[in-house]
Amino acid sequence: MNPEATESTSSGPAATPGRMTLREAELWAEQQLRIREDLRDRARLDASQLVEIATGTSRVARLAHPEAALTSAQQERLSELVQRRLKAEPMQHLRGSQEFYGRDFRVTPDVLIPRPETEDIVTAVLESVPDRNAALRIADVGTGSGALAVTLALELPGSQVTALDISREALLVAQRNAERLGAAGRIRFLESDLFANLRDDACFDVIVSNPPYIPLPDAPTLHAEVREFEPSLALFAGHDGMDVYRRLIPEAHARLCPGGLLLMETGGEVTWILEALRKGFHAVQVRPDLQGIARVVSARRH
Numbered sequence: 003m004n005p006e007a008t009e010s011t012s013s014g015p016a017a018t019p020g021r022m023t024l025r026e027a028e029l030w031a032e033q034q035l036r037i038r039e040d041l042r043d044r045a046r047l048d049a050s051q052l053v054e055i056a057t058g059t060s061r062v063a064r065l066a067h068p069e070a071a072l073t074s075a076q077q078e079r080l081s082e083l084v085q086r087r088l089k090a091e092p093m094q095h096l097r098g099s100q101e102f103y104g105r106d107f108r109v110t111p112d113v114l115i116p117r118p119e120t121e122d123i124v125t126a127v128l129e130s131v132p133d134r135n136a137a138l139r140i141a142d143v144g145t146g147s148g149a150l151a152v153t154l155a156l157e158l159p160g161s162q163v164t165a166l167d168i169s170r171e172a173l174l175v176a177q178r179n180a181e182r183l184g185a186a187g188r189i190r191f192l193e194s195d196l197f198a199n200l201r202d203d204a205c206f207d208v209i210v211s212n213p214p215y216i217p218l219p220d221a222p223t224l225h226a227e228v229r230e231f232e233p234s235l236a237l238f239a240g241h242d243g244m245d246v247y248r249r250l251i252p253e254a255h256a257r258l259c260p261g262g263l264l265l266m267e268t269g270g271e272v273t274w275i276l277e278a279l280r281k282g283f284h285a286v287q288v289r290p291d292l293q294g295i296a297r298v299v300s301a302r303r304h
């Protein structure tokens with residue numbers, strides 16, 4: 003994080019001037035957000051969205067009636083949102099939601115904000131199943147907001163999904179998302195360290211996981227939005243970022259039915275993972291994302 007930016011935000015944004023119109027409110031919010039260098043590039047977009055959250059007006063309504071005045075309650079709300087944004091609080095926390103695979107997921111500080119690259123896991127699963135109505139048993143290890151578990155349950159209507167997370171708070175968020183999006187009936191939520199709390203004989207056709215994979219020493223290089231506002235449990239996995247994979251790969255092997263598929267998101271460092279998958283798996287594939295980073299590794303159990 004830019005230290006200059008931290009200093010310049012410590013006094014907070016200027017008070018809102020008298021009664022503002024929608025247009026003035028957007029300009030004022032943008033000007034305030036520009037104080038912080040690391041938010042400058044997106045200041046205009048963020049300002050527009052903050053006015054939307056504070057006033058409940060759509061972009062179209064704001065364009066049609068830029069002269070409409072904010073109420074004092076809306077102005078106060080906007081000022082509070084701008085202050086929080088200036089402390090690098092993610093827009094998704096201010097809005098309370100993030101879109102994933104075309105659906106709106108509620109997010110809180112207890113869960114990772116779902117990322118667009120994780121949608122590649124959904125695409126890879128859908129490409130690998132010959133029949134979308136098949137009765138698949140799917141496990142999502144480290145479900146967080148439930149983005150993968152809920153999306154797979156909805157895209158594969160014949161499936162039964164087990165959503166596992168070591169964080170009870172995250173599971174509550176995932177469960178609420180499943181209820182809101184109409185998938186709760188087909189997802190079982192379980193607090194568990196990887197597969198530890200599952201019955202011994204439970205086996206799956208598909209196991210997906212976006213585990214924490216950031217090396218702890220990289221923490222200072224992360225943007226403040228991530229480092230200070232997303233749960234450490236969702237981000238870090240030991241000194242080299244591999245701690246969870248080291249346990250996940252053999253445990254997933256033991257939990258897959260013969261021929262079952264394992265799909266994991268990675269941060270790009272796949273050498274160790276590919277080596278580990280040589281034992282007991284075949285059809286190992288690495289899918290790069292749009293930036294060419296190895297993002298999804300998949301493999302079939304023998």
Ligand SMILES: C[S@@+](CC[C@H](N)C(=O)[O-])C[C@H]1O[C@@H](n2cnc3c(N)ncnc32)[C@H](O)[C@@H]1O
Binds near residue numbers: 120172212
């Ligand atoms: C990177 S987040 C992924 C969240 C969600 N699946 C997504 O893709 O947006 C990793 C999740 O794994 C969970 N987690 C970390 N260690 C775990 C463990 N040993 N067993 C189960 N879940 C774990 C964290 O609580 C967090 O919710």
